[in-house]
Amino acid sequence: MNSEITGVILCGGRSSRMKTDKALLKLGERTIIEIILEKLKSIIKEIIISSNESHKYEFLNVRIINDIYTNRGPLAGIHSALTYSNQEKIFVSACDIPLVPKELIDFLINYQSNCQVILPKFQGRVQFLCGIYSKSINDTIEHILNSPTKKGALYELAENVSTEIIDIDELEFVSPDIFLNMNTTDDFDRIKRIFNTL
Secondary structure, three states, rough: OOOEEEEEEEOOOOOOOOOOOOOEEEEOEEEEHHHHHHEEEEHHHEEEOOOOHHHHHHHHOOOOOOOOOOOOOHHHHHHHHHOOOOOOEEEEEEEOOOOOOOOHHHHHHOOOOOOOOOHHHHHOEEEEEEEEEEEEHHHHHHHHHHHOOOOOOHHHHHOOOOOEEEEOOOOOOOOOOOOOOOOOHHHHHHHHHOOOOO
């Protein structure tokens, strides 16, 4: 059980295309956020849920935090999690990627690097919402969120702090659908089919 890092689930998305809270959709008897939370709890001692709608997740009995910078997307959620975490580093997971195996989470939190941010890259795409972030970047995040010339995008953060990108394509526990998320009902149906085979 790792007590030197905080696990964070970001639940700030508007789910505009799904028309419902993706984190509360069910795979079998459990909601998607319960599935992700269970994986994190098996590895990490301190868990935080980042959401501005805390009432939705009170049933999980986990600490819930609100954004300090409201309506600014996932970068603001990471900023708040870093601010409120009791540890120097956080592992961040989006609330809609239930197929990420706990082996990958374990791999990332134990990866040895001096960089401030550690992110996996899969099939050529960097996964910003499944990675390690350090408290030392919070000043940079605040600068980005306060800048009129910045978009507040996660790639802007990665470009302005020390970041290590790890190509995970060849890891044995990685599958083609590992980062499949739920933007549409078709995505959800696909995830249900895959989940039922695990």
